Amino acid sequence: MSTAGFAIxxxxxxxxxxxxxxxxxxxxxxxxxVAAGAFLNPPQFFRSYLWAYLFYIGxxxxxxxxxxxxxxxxGAWGLVxxxxxxxxxxxxxxxxxxxxxxxxxxxxxxxxxxxxxxxRDELLRAKAPYLNVPFxxxxxxxxxxxxxxxxxxxNRWSLAQDRTGDPGxxxxxxxLSGPGLLIYGLTVSFAMxxxxxxxxxxxxxxxxxxxxxxAQGLSALSFIVALVVLLSKREPLRSVLTPRxxxxxxxxxxxxxxxxxxxxxxxxxxxxxxxxxxxxxxxxKRLQGGWGIIGILLVLFHFAxxxxxxxxxxxxxxTRTLAPVAGLVLAMRLFDLFWWVAxxxxxxGHVSFHVHWLDFAAPVALGGLWLAAFxxxxxxxxxxxxxxxxxxxxxxxxxx
Amino acid sequence: MPEQQLLDAxxxxxxxxGPGHTFATVTDKISSVVLTQRQPLMxxxxxxxAFLLTMLLLLAVTVLFAKGTGIWGINMPVAWGFxxxxxxxxxxxxxxxxxxxxILLLLNQPWRNSINRFAEAMTIFAVACAGLxxxxxxxxxxxxxxxIPYPNTMGVQPQFRSPLVWDVFAVTTYATVSVLFWFVGxxxxxxxxxxxxxxxLGQMFYGMLAMGWRGSAxxxxxxxxxxxxxxxxxTPLVLSVHTVVSFDFTIxxxxxxxxxxxxxxxxxxxxxxxxxxxxxxxxxxxxxxxLGDLITMRHLxxxxxxxxxxxxxxxxxxxxxxxxxxxxxxxxxxxxxLNRMTGPYAEQFWMLVSCNIVxxxxxxxxxxxxxxxxxxxxSIVVLIGMWLERxxxxxxxxxxxxxxxxxxxxxxxxWDWATxxxxxxxxxxxxxxxxxxxxxxSIFEVRTLLPEARVKEETRA
Numbered sequence: 110m111s112t113a114g115f116a117i118x119x120x121x122x123x124x125x126x127x128x129x130x131x132x133x134x135x136x137x138x139x140x141x142x143v144a145a146g147a148f149l150n151p152p153q154f155f156r157s158y159l160w161a162y163l164f165y166i167g168x169x170x171x172x173x174x175x176x177x178x179x180x181x182x183x184g185a186w187g188l189v190x191x192x193x194x195x196x197x198x199x200x201x202x203x204x205x206x207x208x209x210x211x212x213x214x215x216x217x218x219x220x221x222x223x224x225x226x227x228x229r230d231e232l233l234r235a236k237a238p239y240l241n242v243p244f245x246x247x248x249x250x251x252x253x254x255x256x257x258x259x260x261x262x263x264n265r266w267s268l269a270q271d272r273t274g275d276p277g278x279x280x281x282x283x284x285l286s287g288p289g290l291l292i293y294g295l296t297v298s299f300a301m302x303x304x305x306x307x308x309x310x311x312x313x314x315x316x317x318x319x320x321x322x323x324a325q326g327l328s329a330l331s332f333i334v335a336l337v338v339l340l341s342k343r344e345p346l347r348s349v350l351t352p353r354x355x356x357x358x359x360x361x362x363x364x365x366x367x368x369x370x371x372x373x374x375x376x377x378x379x380x381x382x383x384x385x386x387x388x389x390x391x392x393x394k395r396l397q398g399g400w401g402i403i404g405i406l407l408v409l410f411h412f413a414x415x416x417x418x419x420x421x422x423x424x425x426x427x428t429r430t431l432a433p434v435a436g437l438v439l440a441m442r443l444f445d446l447f448w449w450v451a452x453x454x455x456x457x458g459h460v461s462f463h464v465h466w467l468d469f470a471a472p473v474a475l476g477g478l479w480l481a482a483f484x485x486x487x488x489x490x491x492x493x494x495x496x497x498x499x500x501x502x503x504x505x506x507x508x509x
Numbered sequence: 510m511p512e513q514q515l516l517d518a519x520x521x522x523x524x525x526x527g528p529g530h531t532f533a534t535v536t537d538k539i540s541s542v543v544l545t546q547r548q549p550l551m552x553x554x555x556x557x558x559a560f561l562l563t564m565l566l567l568l569a570v571t572v573l574f575a576k577g578t579g580i581w582g583i584n585m586p587v588a589w590g591f592x593x594x595x596x597x598x599x600x601x602x603x604x605x606x607x608x609x610x611x612i613l614l615l616l617n618q619p620w621r622n623s624i625n626r627f628a629e630a631m632t633i634f635a636v637a638c639a640g641l642x643x644x645x646x647x648x649x650x651x652x653x654x655x656x657i658p659y660p661n662t663m664g665v666q667p668q669f670r671s672p673l674v675w676d677v678f679a680v681t682t683y684a685t686v687s688v689l690f691w692f693v694g695x696x697x698x699x700x701x702x703x704x705x706x707x708x709x710l711g712q713m714f715y716g717m718l719a720m721g722w723r724g725s726a727x728x729x730x731x732x733x734x735x736x737x738x739x740x741x742x743x744t745p746l747v748l749s750v751h752t753v754v755s756f757d758f759t760i761x762x763x764x765x766x767x768x769x770x771x772x773x774x775x776x777x778x779x780x781x782x783x784x785x786x787x788x789x790x791x792x793x794x795x796x797x798x799x800l801g802d803l804i805t806m807r808h809l810x811x812x813x814x815x816x817x818x819x820x821x822x823x824x825x826x827x828x829x830x831x832x833x834x835x836x837x838x839x840x841x842x843x844x845x846x847l848n849r850m851t852g853p854y855a856e857q858f859w860m861l862v863s864c865n866i867v868x869x870x871x872x873x874x875x876x877x878x879x880x881x882x883x884x885x886x887x888s889i890v891v892l893i894g895m896w897l898e899r900x901x902x903x904x905x906x907x908x909x910x911x912x913x914x915x916x917x918x919x920x921x922x923x924w925d926w927a928t929x930x931x932x933x934x935x936x937x938x939x940x941x942x943x944x945x946x947x948x949x950x951s952i953f954e955v956r957t958l959l960p961e962a963r964v965k966e967e968t969r970a
Contacts (some may be wrong), residue, residue: 227948231838232838232839233838235838236836236838239836287873291821295823295825295828298825298829302836303830313833313836313837314769314833315768315769315770315771315826315829315830315833316769316770316772317769318825319770319773332676341609371752371772371773372772373750373771374914375752375769375770375771375772378756378757378760379759379760379767379768379769379771379772380769382760383759383762383767385762385767387837387839
């Protein structure tokens, strides 16, 4: 396979562009609806928006982390999807922009932003040095600066590697990825404390960072698997992607499904058995008034079913079967985040499951825009890292 | 895989096996340690020291059984002193063996083939040492079987909601699966020793252990299936055992114990200390027996990287715990963290921070990872650090809890130290007997790393 063979052929390029335009149009239309919702029902708008946003930032940051993991450890699994991971990581500036509405929503989303509430609440007073609006915004800015910087550097070197094939660049990417993953781990943990945990400011759980890292990795992997299956119907990926590569990706997906379940169960068991007043309300809300059914659905379809399916070698090796599993997991990621975010705005003992029309419009709007940005980035480079010294080996790995 | 090796050379990495080896030389080299070679001085020195320490353990346990747990420093409020610290420390060390033998097998990481055998042996002996402590810690150790649910005339059943009972299941399962996995893996090599042994005693000893292994194609086929199944069974154990151990703490509602990050944090810590022990054993062994071409710098480098990675997860967990203690806004949580950092056990706390977080940052540098002496030193430091970590977790949470009127201090007695160092002796004694009597590196698995093994497979396919 020659180097030029990995460039996106004209036909695929046209189709991708068409899809991109459509995605942008759908996203734009939904955005108008969402904007209308922002005037009709501002609190609901911000809740739906934050939830949808968490899903897309999860896919993006998960991709960035997987990209760094691949730079650090190598492996054929990462080389065949590296361009997809990189394209996702280059949407971070767009996501930074899309975070701006959340900043306007701080008073409606976060109880701790009201000085009168804080003044009445001893715990919130104690947390005020951390949970206050200026510091919240400053932290968010720092997170995005670090994420964008990491993604930019790694993408720039990857592009240079395409041109020169310089093996020193692979070493450079690997050297940055070690500290990069460390930065990712710390920033994501604190971002999730800020954006998610502080929705219920009395609650805390030390596992939240790891839980969200596992969840983001799973979201990213499921998205990439679904996409790589779609792309493998056409050249150049048709002659590259083999059952062996899918098998590796499927195994990784299985590992992330288990990791998510393990961390989620650990949190549940520890908080349930402790039954302490600061912690247990979080679960009480999420197990009452219809939310419990979502919880059971999560156990069944976020863990049990994908776990059972992914144990099978045949299911992991076939595009026809792996893609639906990836789709299922991706859908369940949305459910899971909804279960994390939506009950936060209800009072313990008065919770009831309900879905607003904005909960449908917001993910479509953000998804359309994000997907368009992703495809725009994807079209910019060949679909394989042509300058990587291990590419031949990775492709041969698939043919073995 | 010859291409693999060429590539590795290009990347500047050491190969997983030294050049010039054939099937015959590998077999000779590993089996000669057991069958013909004179044991190096290091073996005699370690074994005799270990023997003396084991005698000390026997003495300490005899006195303990005669007089009761009062000879230790434990009392209210610190009822879990050295015994539980040592239990968690030892069982954590075992985890690296299971990770290397099971998970790396499933992940197709052939470099593990020359370190899995002694790492598995390390697991079994570490679990044996760990298993002693909860029993010794019982006031009436002869009634330990009450922890096992069995139909009895007293109508007494263990409390199934207690993680201490889960521990019994987790640890016994772990010990059983580890022994089985290790023994199944030994079978082909035991047959090799049987065939090569020159003495009648050796032939009978290895012959009985080899259980009639003749190396037929059917044997190999069944062996491979059994190994993969056992690896599959052992894989969840890498996570589950230390997760259950962490529940011993988190299910209690004590500040410093009740923390949701404990399960993954304990697992990472276990693997961290386990790889440290792997290096502590591997580095002197390869020097004393001249095994540098089988346990290469690549193995040491990879183990050091795993140590760095898991060490960083542990550091991350300390940070999250400290941050959340403050963020919680809860008085006792804040007090506990402050008491850990500045209270009467501050010295141990800061020592553990320097051992587990600060010093291992040296492993970022390739030069350090390539220096066996430095690696050995860092690994010892990590083992000390991980012991201190468990000590600090246990003692600081217990010694000052919610009621200041019931505060107290823990002072270890000489019997505490005797029991602890005694198990180190027992561990080393068992390990060096293993080195003397069984092939410490898997002969048949190392042979699969050779170019010869690869060529045959390719011509067949």
